[in-house]
Amino acid sequence: xxxxxxxxxxxxxxxxxxxxxxxxxxxxxxxxxxxxxxxxxxxxxxxxxxxxxxxxxxxxxxxxxxxxxxxxxxxxxxxxxxxxxxxxxxxxxxxxxxxxxxxxxxxxxxxxxxxxxxxxxxxxxxxxxxxxxxxxxxxxxxxxxxxxxxxxxxxxxxxxxxxxxxxxxxxxxxxxxxxxxxxxxxxxxxxxxxxxxxxxxxxxxxxxxxxxxxxxxxxxxxxxxxxxxxxxxxxxxxxxxxxxxxxxxxxxxx
Amino acid sequence: xxxxxxxxxxxxxxxxxxxxxxxxxxxxxxxxxxxxxxxxxxxxxxxxxxxxxxxxxxxxxxxxxxxxxxxxxxxxxxxxxxxxxxxxxxxxxxxxxxxxxxxxxxxxxxxxxxxxxxxxxxxxxxxxxxxxxxxxxxxxxxxxxxxxxxxxxxxxxxxxxxxxxxxxxxxxxxxxxxxxxxxxxxxxxxxxxxxxxxxxxxxxxxxxxxxxxxxxxxxxxxxxxxxxxxxxxxxxxxxxxxxxxxxxxxxxxx
Numbered sequence: 001x002x003x004x005x006x007x008x009x010x011x012x013x014x015x016x017x018x019x020x021x022x023x024x025x026x027x028x029x030x031x032x033x034x035x036x037x038x039x040x041x042x043x044x045x046x047x048x049x050x051x052x053x054x055x056x057x058x059x060x061x062x063x064x065x066x067x068x069x070x071x072x073x074x075x076x077x078x079x080x081x082x083x084x085x086x087x088x089x090x091x092x093x094x095x096x097x098x099x100x101x102x103x104x105x106x107x108x109x110x111x112x113x114x115x116x117x118x119x120x121x122x123x124x125x126x127x128x129x130x131x132x133x134x135x136x137x138x139x140x141x142x143x144x145x146x147x148x149x150x151x152x153x154x155x156x157x158x159x160x161x162x163x164x165x166x167x168x169x170x171x172x173x174x175x176x177x178x179x180x181x182x183x184x185x186x187x188x189x190x191x192x193x194x195x196x197x198x199x200x201x202x203x204x205x206x207x208x209x210x211x212x213x214x215x216x217x218x219x220x221x222x223x224x225x226x227x228x229x230x231x232x233x234x235x236x237x238x239x240x241x242x243x244x245x246x247x248x249x250x251x252x253x254x
Numbered sequence: 255x256x257x258x259x260x261x262x263x264x265x266x267x268x269x270x271x272x273x274x275x276x277x278x279x280x281x282x283x284x285x286x287x288x289x290x291x292x293x294x295x296x297x298x299x300x301x302x303x304x305x306x307x308x309x310x311x312x313x314x315x316x317x318x319x320x321x322x323x324x325x326x327x328x329x330x331x332x333x334x335x336x337x338x339x340x341x342x343x344x345x346x347x348x349x350x351x352x353x354x355x356x357x358x359x360x361x362x363x364x365x366x367x368x369x370x371x372x373x374x375x376x377x378x379x380x381x382x383x384x385x386x387x388x389x390x391x392x393x394x395x396x397x398x399x400x401x402x403x404x405x406x407x408x409x410x411x412x413x414x415x416x417x418x419x420x421x422x423x424x425x426x427x428x429x430x431x432x433x434x435x436x437x438x439x440x441x442x443x444x445x446x447x448x449x450x451x452x453x454x455x456x457x458x459x460x461x462x463x464x465x466x467x468x469x470x471x472x473x474x475x476x477x478x479x480x481x482x483x484x485x486x487x488x489x490x491x492x493x494x495x496x497x498x499x500x501x502x503x504x505x506x507x508x
Contacts, residue, residue, distance in 0.1 A: 118354035118355070119353070119354050120353055120354050120355070120358045140352075141352065144352050193349055196344070196346070196349035196350075197349055197350075197352055198312075199308055199312055199333075200344070200349060200350045200352075201352075202308075202312065202332075202333040202334050202337070203306055203308070203333055203334075203337050203341075203342045203411075204337060204362055204363040204366065204410060204411065204414065205334045205335075205337040205338065205363055205366040205367055205414060206334060206362075206366050207334055207366070208332075208334035208335060208337065208338070208366055208367065209366070209367070209368045211368055212365050212366050212367075212368055213364075213365050213368055213369060213370065213371055213374060214365055214371070215357070215358075215361040215365060215371060215374050215375060215378065
């Protein structure tokens with residue numbers, strides 16, 4: 001199945017469906033299955049897995065920290081580890097920690113579907129979904145500015161280090177002061193770039209009329225209809241089963 | 255009345271600050287190439303911002319006097335409306351390019367004008383042809399060289415088909431070959447009846463100008479035919495627009 005050319009609107013539907021399922025499913029097994037399925041979708045969209053793994057690597061400490069915090073603060077069930085009589089790891093804690101872990105991984109993975117189309121395609125998608133074009137462009141500009149912001153952070157850090165500041169050797173109490181010096185020029189520089197960009201857009205007649213035309217128009221293919229139908233129907237079915245299950249549990253507990 | 259009329263224009267950014275422009279008056283006729291020369295900080299870019307309506311509409315400050323572009327008073331028209339008359343190309347192409355392909359970038363302005371899709375496509379083709387960048391049509395502007403980015407930024411403005419084109423140090427970062435190429439394009443545009451204002455501090459870049467205006471500390475100190483003004487060696491040296499000897503030439507035996 002060649003999913004690489006599917007319409008960006010279909011991709012938005014896929015992301016919404018996957019994220020919705022990630023919110024409503026609440027067993028580690030099902031969430032793991034959902035995460036695996038999301039990876040399959042990514043591979044069908046020819047997303048670079050090495051790039052994803054590199055991005056996930058940076059999240060590992062955060063996810064591990066969440067795993068421990070969640071398992072410590074959600075006690076219940078069999079105690080697996082206790083310190084001085086205080087339960088630290090419980091079966092219920094680990095269960096909810098794994099749920100959160102797989103949920104977060106599914107969110108991150110499904111968000112990567114966004115990267116498989118360019119920003120102009122999403123503007124067209126949003127406009128054809130009847131979102132006002134000013135808002136669609138604002139969303140696009142926000143995406144455009146993420147790498148600019150990262151670049152500015154790197155440049156500012158290099159500039160500070162070139163002036164002889166060794167970031168590794170700064171004491172924690174001084175780091176706060178350092179970051180106030182760091183963020184002021186960073187914010188200033190990003191604001192200037194944002195202003196220049198908005199001036200450029202206006203100087204190219206942006207918003208001169210209420211409407212605008214588009215050189216390209218997005219059109220759904222049969223594959224788009226098929227993919228949307230499969231995702232929407234499956235999501236609704238899973239949500240319905242989940243709802244029935246919740247009702248059953250509530251009935252049994254009465 | 256000329257294509258551009260600046261009448262007793264004065265401007266200061268803040269009420270308490272000094273005047274950046276001091277009672278400036280000049281006219282640019284239709285089909286003329288005029289070079290505006292001056293050292294950094296003399297007010298050249300401020301004049302460009304006044305011509306495009308960025309001052310007074312988008313940037314604060316106190317402006318007195320009048321600026322007319324093709325008979326339209328910039329005080330009475332928004333920047334996006336003035337964009338139909340005057341095209342502004344700025345120095346830094348990175349803040350002017352924000353769409354994923356060169357084609358999208360050039361189509362942006364005609365799309366804003368609500369032109370029929372066929373007309374938008376025709377304008378994109380004409381501009382790509384004129385600038386000789388047809389092969390870059392589907393390229394990402396972020397991945398282009400500095401010279402190519404400048405051409406795309408200029409193309410994005412030319413697609414508006416403005417009567418007046420203002421280049422605010424748009425060639426400052428270009429090598430000689432790229433400058434020559436842009437000068438050839440500007441001569442071609444003059445033949446098509448466009449009025450062009452080149453803002454520069456480099457004399458070599460303005461060799462194609464019909465007339466030269468020289469600005470110093472916010473005052474217009476010279477307005478004359480290019481052949482006359484650029485030949486006044488002593489005057490140019492006195493106002494630091496030309497070196498007595500090209501620096502470094504002797505050292506290399508040139």
